[in-house]
Amino acid sequence: MALSTPTPGIERAAVADVLAIGSFAAAHGWTPATSGNFSSRVDDRRIAITRSGVDKNALTPSDVLILNITEPLPPDASAETPLHVARYSNDHTIGMVVHVHSVAATVLSRVAATDGFLYFSDYEMQKAFHGIHTHEGRIALPVFANSQLMPELALEVEALLGASPHVAPGFLLGGHGLYTWGRDRAEAQRHLEALEFLMTCDLEERRLR
Numbered sequence: 001m002a003l004s005t006p007t008p009g010i011e012r013a014a015v016a017d018v019l020a021i022g023s024f025a026a027a028h029g030w031t032p033a034t035s036g037n038f039s040s041r042v043d044d045r046r047i048a049i050t051r052s053g054v055d056k057n058a059l060t061p062s063d064v065l066i067l068n069i070t071e072p073l074p075p076d077a078s079a080e081t082p083l084h085v086a087r088y089s090n091d092h093t094i095g096m097v098v099h100v101h102s103v104a105a106t107v108l109s110r111v112a113a114t115d116g117f118l119y120f121s122d123y124e125m126q127k128a129f130h131g132i133h134t135h136e137g138r139i140a141l142p143v144f145a146n147s148q149l150m151p152e153l154a155l156e157v158e159a160l161l162g163a164s165p166h167v168a169p170g171f172l173l174g175g176h177g178l179y180t181w182g183r184d185r186a187e188a189q190r191h192l193e194a195l196e197f198l199m200t201c202d203l204e205e206r207r208l209r
């Protein structure tokens with residue numbers, strides 16, 4: 001039986017997508033102090049993902065690892081990699097996963113921690129989410145307690161997302177930040193921008209109350 005051969009062109013494209021979305025998020029100030037992680041699917045078994053602790057303002061191809069999601073993680077993988085791997089493993093339509101530590105995500109994850117969800121209602125921007133065609137109605141963004149035990153946290157996240165298919169394409173970690181995803185880079189970036197916009201609107205509304 002022929003061994004499968006590496007496909008460097010596909011890997012290069014995934015690495016380029018990681019560099020592009022990471023630089024985009026860094027330019028918005030959503031990855032302070034080397035925080036945040038960005039990944040892109042190469043194929044059914046592999047992803048490209050930022051290494052631990054790299055400055056997202058100055059990303060280069062050497063800052064991105066190619067991982068097999070069916071094998072143990074290498075030592076230079078970020079501690080947050082299991083959350084990315086769990087998303088790709090449990091939803092085969094996902095092509096990119098994005099994680100940022102924005103001010104809006106960090107503050108609102110603390111405000112909404114007790115409810116377990118942050119809600120957005122009647123914003124036109126809700127139509128930016130895949131499958132949403134109206135501003136009417138309420139969209140729930142799940143909020144989980146933060147943890148340093150990422151494999152256990154990934155199980156908790158996947159259990160809720162699997163049981164709640166109609167929530168927003170993302171989740172918050174308390175006092176930590178936002179995860180979102182999409183079928184490709186364009187959709188992941190649109191979801192990231194939409195969630196950041198909606199959270200910023202929510203913060204502004206809370207200031208006016």
Ligand SMILES: [Zn+2]
Nearest residue numbers: 035036080177
């Ligand atoms: Zn983080």
